[in-house]
Amino acid sequence: MSKKILRALLSLCTASLVFAGSVSAGEPHMKTDTDFYPYSPSLIKWDKSKADFNAPETCGECHPDQYEEWTASMHALAFKDPVYQGELNAAIKAVGHDIAKQCEGCHTPAAVVKGEIKGAGLTGLTPLAMAGVSCDVCHSISCHTHWQTPYHQPENGSFILSPGKNTEDGPVLTKYGPFTPEEGCGEDFHECVESPLHLTSELCASCHQVFHYKTHTPLEATYMEWKNSPYASNDIHCQDCHMVELDTFKRSADEMTRPKREEYRHYFNGANFLLYYLTELAAKKAGDEALAANAHSKFEMAVGRLQAAADVEVAPVYRDNKLAEIKVRVKNLRAGHNLPTSLTNVRQMWVEVTAKNSKGEIVMTTGTADAKGKLPENVRLLNSDGQNENFHFAIDPWEVQSFAKHDTIPPKGYKDLYYGISAEKGDPLSVEVKLRYRQADQKVAEKLLGLVPDDIHLDAIYGIKEVPILPVVDMVSKSVMINKADS
Ligand code: HEC
Ligand code: HEC
Ligand code: HEC
Ligand code: HEC
Ligand code: HEC
DSSP, X not given: OOHHHHHHHHOOOHHHHHHGGGSOTTSOOOSOOTTTOTTTXXXXXXXXXXXXXOOHHHXXXXXXXXXXXXXXXXXXXXXXXXXXXXXXXXXXXXXXXXXXXXXXXHHSHHHHHTTOOOSSSOTTOOHHHHTOSOXXXXXXXXXXXXXXXXXXXXXXTOEEEOXXXXXXXXXXXXXXXXXXXXXXXXXXXXXXXXXXXXGSTHHHHTTSEEEOXXXXXXXXXXXXXXXXXXXXXXXXXXXXXXXSOHHHHHHHHHHOOOOOGGGOOXXXXXXXXXXXXXXXXXXHHTTOHHHHHHHHHHHHHHHHHHHHHEEEEEEEEEETTEEEEEEEEEEEOSOSSXXXXXXXXXXXXXXXXXXXXXXXXXXXXXXXXXXXXXXXXXXXXXXXXXXXXXXXXXXXXXXXXEEEEEOOBOTTOEEEEEEEEEEETTOOEEEEXXXXXXXXXXXXXXXHHHTOOTTOOHHHHHOOSSOOOOOOEEEEEEEEEESOTTO
């Protein structure tokens, strides 16, 4: 373990020690202590003072580069995201308003502690609320309570927000960041606090683990996947792949070396090309060319990340001296967690295979979506299936109690898929294999976008009258000859 991480682990900030009195760490404690976690079911805490949060535009005046990079990022979109707003609306209808706090605690935390959010929708909210995971969320995080949570794991926003403190001369803003503060850091606007936490995955962990709001069953566990991977043991953190350019991310993944300080960027770029695509549509409709270009570059970056994540290998399997199966090995080359990760019961990754004989006739084909975006019933999706307590298929996070299957690929691991075929040995076949990815099943996307609250007009904002066939990205595309005469 590096000295830096060790320091981050040891830097149990005073705030958490002060608050920690009310829970007995070590005992099984599956019920949330609502005195300790007043915003439950979200586990965020607010170290309240007279110092207020600020909207990103204010920070952007002195930090224009970070502002530009963060703009149109998934963190900037986390609250406005229409797919999120649709599901939030459904959650409130199904469970009641209380569950909204769990969601908002990660999708717009500052607005939750300030009591601004009353439900789904965007009307009448401040720029701070709209800004989702904004500058002043991350840079007010003074420490985390990962060990005090019911499950003793980071989950559901288990960090402490300390935007500032009271002093004799009035409130002072405190911003936590990577540097040892120099004279004049923050000018007259804020004090700077060196925070080893900001250099590690533990900063991201509290939000990138979504646990069931009541039972605390892990529904999304990107941090744990990372923690149990060779990346964690080699000191490669979330920031090293998601807060850098594509080439730098590849270097982090391949060489297991951390980027230099000046290489970090506020992109938070992952896989969600669909949201960047929608954001570009909205920006163009509003006549904001700069925002459209920004969203477009993030779209290309997300596609680039997906296309660098995996590889496929194709091999023939013989039985009784005949070709019996095609084996497709899908490798997770560069995702620092399972592939796919996070919302794995919604995301879709699958293999499309087409084999042709020497006459060019198709002898086998599988995994092709039809014109309406529907996949064949028998497609093997590399993702997960959630289920409710009666073992019935379920998608919504308040319903999912366990998983019927978890078929994702661990970091630096692989999965072998077999496709039955029958051919005499030596009758050559050309096999085309594609590893494909999309954000959701067509019907699921249509359902969620159909549930957006009344003040989000998809036509007025995005210019879409009905949900288009969802775009698919080919992560890998390969053509190989197998079963040749000399094989
Ligand atoms: C612990 C933090 C956390 C909580 C709590 C949380 N989310 Fe999320 N949510 C995330 C993260 C992180 C992602 C991104 C995952 C990914 O891209 O795969 C996400 C993604 C989503 C998406 C997909 C958006 C898209 O554009 O594809 C939806 C929908 C969503 N959340 C809805 C909800 C709802 C509704 C709730 C409350 C019931 C909720 N979330 C609670 C962190 C959280
Ligand atoms: C999701 C959390 C997150 C958000 C949101 C965020 N930052 Fe950061 N920021 C970080 C991390 C992590 C680092 C440290 C990166 C490193 O190791 O250099 C950082 C570093 C910085 C630094 C130090 C210089 C640098 O770029 O490394 C500044 C200044 C900064 N952020 C300002 C901002 C501003 C302004 C915004 C909003 C426009 C913002 N941040 C949004 C996490 C965040
Ligand atoms: C009046 C100008 C000004 C404003 C407004 C401002 N900052 Fe800064 N900030 C600075 C200066 C100057 C530094 C010194 C280092 C640098 O230039 O990045 C700094 C440094 C930082 C650092 C690095 C601290 C460290 O120790 O690593 C972070 C993080 C940061 N600012 C976040 C923010 C956030 C978040 C906001 C909005 C709430 C904000 N700043 C608003 C001037 C400002
Ligand atoms: C306050 C909660 C919070 C923190 C802290 C946070 N995130 Fe996120 N992050 C989210 C939410 C919410 C989303 C999803 C927004 C959506 O899909 O609507 C997200 C989305 C992302 C995505 C985009 C995923 C995709 O599908 O493209 C990446 C990458 C990401 N976060 C990386 C990070 C990293 C790296 C850190 C730590 C430096 C971090 N996050 C810290 C809440 C958070
Ligand atoms: C070694 C590089 C690497 C590291 C380290 C890494 N990631 Fe990723 N991440 C990727 C790649 C590549 C993708 C795109 C493929 C995919 O979706 O998994 C991705 C995708 C994601 C997504 C979007 C998943 C989806 O399909 O919607 C989220 C969210 C995310 N990462 C969060 C994190 C968090 C949080 C951490 C730290 C705990 C982290 N990542 C560490 C490389 C990395």
